[in-house]
Amino acid sequence: METYERIESVIHGFKLSSLTYKRVMHLLHEEMKRGLCNKSHNRADIKMFPTFVRALPDGSEKGNFLALDLGGTNFRVLLVKLNGKDVDIQSKTYLIPQRVMLGTGIQLFDHIADCIKKFITEHDLQNQKLPLGFTFSFPCKQEGLAKARLSQWTKGFRCEGVVGEDICRLLHEALHRIKINSIEVVAVVNDAVGTLMSAAHSDRQCEIGLILGTGCNACYMESLENVGLWEEDRDHPNQVIINTEWGAFGDNGCLDFIRTEYDRELDNFSINPGKQIMEKMISGMYMGEIVRLVLERLAMDELLFSGIDKESELFIRGRFYTKYVSEIESDNDEFFRNTKQVLDELGIENYTSEDCKIVKYVCTLVSARAAFLSSAGIATLINRLKKKTMTIAIDGSLYRFHPRFHNLMVLKIRELVNPGHKFKLTLSHDGSGKGAALVAAVATRLHEKKIAVQ
Template identity: 65%
Template sequence: MHSSLGDMLPQTGAQESVAKEGSSQKKPPKKRSTKSKDRSQATVENLVRPFILKDEDYKRLMEIMLGEFNKGLGKETNPTAKVKMYPTYVRDVPDGTENGNFLALDLGGTNFRVLLINLNGQEVTMESKIYLIPQHIMTGTGEHLFDHIAECIYKFMNNHDLLNQKIPLGFTFSFPCKQMGLNHAVLTQWTKGFKCEGVEGEDVVRLLHEAIKRRGDIDVECLAVINDTVGALMSCAHSDRECAIGLILGTGTNACYIEKLENVELWDGDNNEPKQVMINTEWGALGDDGCLDFIKTEYDRQVDKHSINPGRQTYEKMISGMYMGEIVRLALEKLRKHGLLFNGKGSEELSTRGRFYTKYVSEIESDVDDHFKNTKQVFEELALEKYSDEDCRIAQYVCSLVSTRAAFLAAVGVATLLNKMERPDVSVAVDGSLYRFHPHFHDLMVEKIEQLIKPGLKFKLMLSHDGSGKGAAIVTAVANRLRESQSESIGENGLEN
């Protein structure tokens, strides 16, 4: 992290590089150049200083976050809580005894995946096939959608000679749902271009089972429906039993963690062992009641105002990939309008909302020397015609401030969960393009979490692989194991869904 623009300037001749355009004509006296340089540097820093939060801001944020988590977990406070803390009904991580074949479905966009996953102790083998969901089915009836899904399952099972087997299935359904049980999830609203009638307000697992029954030629039971945070956690937990937090840092951000049942006032399942459940925090909505206004910048307010959901997902909008590029663009445009970038001349691309992609932030920050190869490439893509090395440095500085703030804010969330859980050693499963591709995000998060967690607690961040496929199968395998052990102990199938 660069605390000042001066940190990014070369040590010798730090004042040499005002805009290069036109500098070959007449060089101003060095003294004057130094003063104007210092002035412009100070002005740049003033305009982006709101992104730099103090240590006490992060500590205050932790207190706020813990309060919001507890509100979401409380029976009386949950209805008005912005952070909903949904119980997922997933009770345990794998213990290594899970064996057999499991199907997984992954529906979250126009492509739909069916996976066959074989678990044999620590060994995992996977085969998968992607099926397209045509536009007319995305906007047709719910019955057509689930018939299409069942048809894809049939084709997949037929191709893998599985039609004569009964196979447990896990379903990653990446749309907003209210979880009513491990295999009961009610769709609250369609997103991502889907608009199938007759599905909102309905249990998606029931609709899937009805479609399978209508066919009558496959024997599949959905034991678990999950979201991507749980998938990330379970995928990592298969190889690391200390995994107890799942974190998504991609287009959006969300986290889940393992909570003691005694702290979950909304719990309506059984109280058998293990006395714990994974909680889907839905923490992106933190701040929707104004509790984060003390760290909001004018740039955040603009992003929110022009988003498709103004006033919602406040915390997410300061962190995730869907918004980071736009925050940087707004800051660069402000600097340009003040004559501090590109000699005041921009481009249509730079002034177009959403045109500065978050991948540009990662690319610009991946430059390691003063050739600025990536930064210049980004400028070319934005049709910026004249720029200096100084412009490249300023762009790097702005990107680093915005991404550092995002990483630190995400770290606050993780540290708050670690402190709340008080487990001596926790692995955090992380998935998402922002974490995967940004060159410094991991290191920045580790640095800040280490500052914020209680003494004696240990943690590590690990990249999760294919949570939506492998994770769904593992949740199903664990559910199957718990169901079988419970039916053995009580003499009948007594697993409470």
């Protein structure tokens, strides 16, 4: 067998037909319906959580709003001033010390409250009543727009006394302990919802939000009549944003027909085997490792990097970063400058131009499959919503920095959506800050409108 035929036999599993992606779309839609239905929700992999966000910005939002963005060792406090379409944002980033991350919940929320106090003092906001939108990027069970219970800590946090508790209540109590009673947490959101709200402020046709970064998730605006999980009142507006949590699509084995041996190996050695199957084929946390596993196989089969030292960093799990994929695919000439720099960083010696070409080829196949799977998901939502024109708001480092992701998605969505649908993909700016404040602003507007009607 010729060398190139042997290489194709190693990587052919990443080349999927349009018919295959349409089968993925059908399976995804069925799983989404299961997640929305009360009877089947507990068995569904895609949870389709109602977010309690019932309306998008309409451009009439005015006033000062605080936003809090907590998702790692740093967190931000933001002052967002809204005046119609005009938005002014001032923010400050604060550090969360290791001792606080590993301490008690009271210590954590006291630290956050103390930083909020410093922020409002610096901006002379002590005497203003301020609604606050809280982006809390940890797994939560949402029970209301301003009620979310922490399911588990991630990202190095281990504060005792918080799991199972309402994080909005804990923040309110911390604010009251330092005599701040002018701030009300009116909404807690995840990053997908923030992404959607931020873009919808200037684009009324935006009803889908997508995260393509370390993780992968989507949300969209759904009619309440389709949400069997909804147990609240069904007053106007008759809609709610659904957080799909579609990264878990395939956990029941329904995507096994498209998984490669490299997907299975990555999954087996992950911290959550059998979980987040779709996310593991798309997101930035995993893409580099899939490429590394393919390159490792090609090297072991002596189809790449002839005579490579088996102690090379290419053979170390997690050592091939997703940012390398973006850098390698940015090479647009025969000199392979970025590819060579990556191979040098990995300590690979005596590589040839042909090796560089193969490395780039592997990257393009793995990233194209990721872009096409994302597209299948978005096309499923576009077809479900049945709007003639639709904007999809996207955020995340994978979408931002990969040179071909946007164009690949546009081409594949166009191929997969039902005839007559127009769409555009737009990069959303600061969903975790601006988006969270807009959720608070819309909630305030709807509340005031309700009072006025009564």
